[in-house]
Amino acid sequence: MPELQTIVRKPGSNSDPLWYKDAILYEVSVKAFQDSNNDGVGDFPGLMQRLDYLQDLGVTCLWLLPFFPSPLRDDGYDISDYMSVHPSYGTLEDFQRFLEAAHDRGLQVMIELVINHSSDQHPWFQRARHAPAGSPERNFYVWSDTDQKYKDARIIFTDTEKSNWTWDPVAQAYYWHRFFSHQPDLNYDNPEVLEEVLSVMRYWLDMGVDALRIDAIPYLVERDGTNCENLPETHEIIKKIRAAIDEGYAGRMVLAEANQWPTDVRPYFGNGDECHMAFHFPLMPRLYMGLRQEDRLPITDIMAQTPAIPDNCQWGLFLRNHDELTLEMVSDDERDYMYLAYSADPRMRINIGIRRRLAPLLDNNRRRIELLSSILFSFPGTPILYYGDELGMGDNIYLGDRNGVRTPMQWTPDRNAGFSRCNPAKLYSPVIMDPVWGYEAINVEAQQNDPSSLLNWMRNMIALRKLFQVFGRGTLRFLDSSNRKVLAYVRQYQEQTVLCVANLSRFAQPVQLDLSELDGMTPVEMLGYVEFPLITKQPYALTLGPYGFLWLELQPAMNTVEMTASASGEESFYVESENDWQAVLSADGAMKLEALLPAYLQRQRWFGSKSRSILHAKVDDCLLFDENRSALVWVTVEYDTGEPELWLLCLAMSFGADADALRESAPQQVLAVVGSAAISGVLHDGMLRAGAPAALLEVLARGEELHTRHAVLRGLPGAALPGLRGAQPLTTRPAGAEQSNSSAIFGDRLIMKLFRRQQPGANPDVEIGRFLTETAKFANIPPFAGSIEYRRNGHEPATLALLQGLVANEGDGWQWTLEELDRFYESASFSRSVPSALAAAPADTIPAQAREYAGMFLEAAATLGRRTAEMHLALASGRNADFAPQIPRPQDLESLRAGLSAHAARAFDALKSSLSRLPDDAVEQAALTLSRRGALLGKFAALTQLGEVGQWTRIHGDYHLGQVLRSRGDFVILDFEGEPARSLEERRAKHSPLKDVAGMLRSFSYGAFAALTHYIARRPAELGQLEPWARLWESAVSAEFLRAWRETAGQSPIVPAAREHFDALLEIYMLDKALYELLYELNNRPAWIRIPLHGILSLRLHPGKN
């Protein structure tokens, strides 16, 4: 035994204590890898020669099979000296040189700690058999006078051993062995044994060995009446071994070989205080089974049985190793299947398993090898490659024991496969020579020169895996899909998320995955960095080729990344004074500003193009105002697809306490830090600074003209402005509710809306506001007080700001309605009667129950109906081309029909593909809706046959309860801007006023069910009782609104003259609106899908009939 004091304790070679989680292990037999001295046996100098190959392959840790002195009756697992090197493999110095060379290349080294048993040639055993019974020397092993002890322990090597006891004629006693009879088990009930084992372990760790594989770990301790596996006493021993490592060494690892079920292996991790790693034995045969059966179930099933392990622990995963493909951890049926599927020749079987390498098991099919390897590399654990499998090496089933998978490594097509230059007869094992698997066909040299070889594929996959810690450290979540031939799972670790999809079938397979939780992420195929379509709430469809697999890195939208970074406020401008705009808007500053803008825009509520990918933003024009304290900045935003847009920014700089307050109250509106050694402040949204909107008010009121580099800004005061403004100075404050625009309030008299999206052409909000106030004298809107236009050379003017009178109110119609409905449901819940259906009542008759419980709202609905009709009549009173009513031509109706039909088809398709993920209570309604698809689409077809549909006029265009204010028992109608996502031309187009009417009716429906959802959240049991009341409310309120509208509109030509035409057109618009809502809810709130479904199903299906 070498002198221990001659060994200098070396540190571990990897400073990361969890290095094994990111490792790629490579199992190598010194004997089989490279022979340097031509004796026919591989050795450490030979292994050193091949380290460059291993480094190039990308593996990070070498697992060396036993290299200790041994009679070699079990391939070295029968050790006769734990502290030396078998002379055939070199010397201890050779090992140390190898270890240093491996560490120099960043490779860790794991060796075997075979401590369950020794060789019967070990001096300990020879000493024991000659020592008197009961002596400490004898007690190094497990002895008995009878072979009947521990009868419940199974025999593992069934092909060769009949008993776990063997009679020793010298000792005149039986000795215990769980494996071969020449491998007596050490006796851990003797404390001296553990001391000796710890000495051995320290000896190698001191030398710098990084990891130890503890062989046959479940069998260390024996107890009568048990199966002698996984005993608590065994765990006590392991804990002591681990404690000794933790006490003296950093960055080392212990791997348990426990061929057990996952739940039985779990205790070997302890509480993170036993083994760092353990093999996952049962997964391996199930990977082969899943592949052969083209069914993911065997794999997902065993993973479901795999318990969680402590954070500092890791599974060791493998496809093949130096032993047989063990079938101990499968059921009898599964074992029979595996034998039939993978060992046609009985010679392929040994013990309880199949002695074959990876490639022969898979019929040398490259795609199958790649598929299983891709699963190996992407499952949670550390992958372990068996030497030669990276080439697809074959085996030799005509060799005994498991030697058929332990043949020399095939390096070249030269003699002895480049493994040795000795006489071939001298080789420890013949090289593989047959035409398919022989070294002339399969060898490293050939594959290195073949860019498409399996070796190069493996190298690339290993390099790719190493780039992503998620594979070694992340969580695993399987994704369900109806196609069981496809295995799909998501791995997640910190900011890394990877979706893996594998086709276990030999034919192409489609799959639809529910990735709704990953909505908004972009999958990027990891091998080729290919971007896939964005994930939405819709099922994600993929098609995989035979045995195909995909690794998709899920990346957040680019803008999100930028937003996070720039929200930190790190970006700053060096300004030398409080209005040093030069530093911000000069060429250099503007460039920096432009770089900041994409993230800033994404943070703003008013920025309506958040779903588009910004390529870059360019400062187009600017104007200093507000005594140079604020700036208007026009920015052209370009996107990856589609047309660029012009957006308006109002910027200001604030310093000192003002800046601190803004940082606190409005961090999202802070664009950057500004300052110098003398001053410190922020650049922010100027609408938060009172001076900026006040200065714009002055520009408007005075009708000023200001010149920018490219345009003229002009104030256009409205006729009502002097009266609305009054004579007193007004204080300025930002309006709270910012949506697609930004607003500021002046005193309690005026409100200014700054239009962020700048589009040339008349803004409908300004145009209609001015018309209704100044021409039609319609009183139920905020009075128009003026606007500011921005006129570029050669372009139509764009509206920069709109000024209106401020209307005192009790909140918007939506909020007011919800509050009223809450009271309605409260009352209804105490009612014992069931409301009668409105449909059963005579037309236009409101049931008494509705009058009793919702009387106040019915009056309000009538008022709203009246005001709505008055608005439509006012809009129809215009005589100039922009407002004059027109009778739609047949082609107008045809165009409308085509648009509505196309929109409807999209909604139905989306509903169909989402059916499987809808809430249970909505599936039936959805199916019913889909079953009526033809009839519903038929409604649109009827549009062109209606003939007379009334005159078309300018309308509100985006009419719902949120667009009206409740004011002194009346309603004021707001916001004539139309749907902001549409073009100005579309928003200014004329339509039937029934489109607005339909919008409001749908809004009532939403109100009824939104309030019900809110109400029953506290009292879920009342849903069944209250749902009829919701319908009653909706029906009654809609009827009252409609009655008042019709009554007010009277015989106006904007109303279709025939009642059936009126009803049909209204239903068409209501259907369109409900389908719009359906699409919206599918994409955003599937739980609300019942509201539009109910709306659609409530429509009558016979066009033209009343």
Added chain:
Amino acid sequence: MAGIEFSEETRQQAERIGSADIVVGVAGPVAADAVRTRAETVFGLLGPSFTSLRFVFAWPSSAADAPAASLAADQPAALTFFPFASPAHAEGELWAGVSAQQRAVLSLAAHLNARACIVLGADLAALHAHPLQLLAYAVLERQCGLVMPIYNAAKYDGLINSGILAPLNRALYGRRIRYPLAFDFAASGAMCARLARLESHQNNHGGSGLLWPVTAATTQSPQTTIGQVHLDVHHPTASGGLDLSAVLAQIVGSLFQETEACAAHWQRVRGSQPVPVWGAAAAEPPEGQPVDTRPMLDSFLLGSRNLDEVWRLVLPPNTLLDLRRLTKLAPEDFRMPDELWAGIVYDFALAYRLRTLGRAHLLGALTPLYLGWVASYIREVSVLSHTDAEQRLEQFARVWEEKKPYLLSRWRWPDRFNP
């Protein structure tokens, strides 16, 4: 001391000084008397906000004439001179030597627990009050871990930087740094320690020894806040008499090595972030003499004839075809598209990683291609103002970002069978 082995005498001097607020260190040998006088003048101009800070002004000095640390004459007690014995291995040609000296200064600063360290080029071009104020401001007031310069270079200056280092660095690490390899920069105390430690890491992996502070700041956790300052400083051409191939081999080779070492990081970086900039850009630098691009084009054409076989090992067929088309153009029409040049550099970075051929040979084969790009660029910007030329470089850098997926796909799956 972290990372660098100083002489016993230097260590003792550092012990005597104890600590400092700001270490201003010169990365290269200077004449002791001249530098003292100059420093005394400059520190006197720093202004009142700096008077309460303890400065150490350090420079490497040969052992023979290295006097002990001393207080500056007629200066506030806050300024200490520290000529230190240059570490034995802080030598090397051109940038290798500069980087070694920069590390020595950073290591000294770490040892003195300085809050900030300002590293200056040995030509002392940046030893003026304003650059020191700006660099110190960004570290101390704006909490930057690293502050890099934006030099007011003429449009034909620093083209290795503009044509390779800056756009590659930006595309890889996602920070818009104009000069990722600079003579002058500043670092916070924590960053000094980090950069000093980095030295041993690079050497362990056979690194070239060049110091890439931006890479260290962006790839290590936690990430460091980086700033930039405009410095109206002009360093003379820094080739040190070496030919272009040697300079390219040293600098670009080192950058490629960093690229390989940091692959796990930069592959997850998308787009780029601006970094804060302080100070105003100075007036446009002088236009400089017109550059004759014909010799560059001749080198490119010669390369296309002699290095065709090497290029074929590195570049895909489409690129080779584009290059072949370029060789047929008249000099006045010669224009190398940004996408082509970015792709070439990406392919060379990959070949460097894969060791497709000897690395020295590989980088040598890049030289004529680089000259082709330089000729193309000079012809294009000759009619542009300085500002427009800078904007042109911004557009150029964006192309590198847009083409980064090409590098990623090739890096991850380095199949030669590609378009």
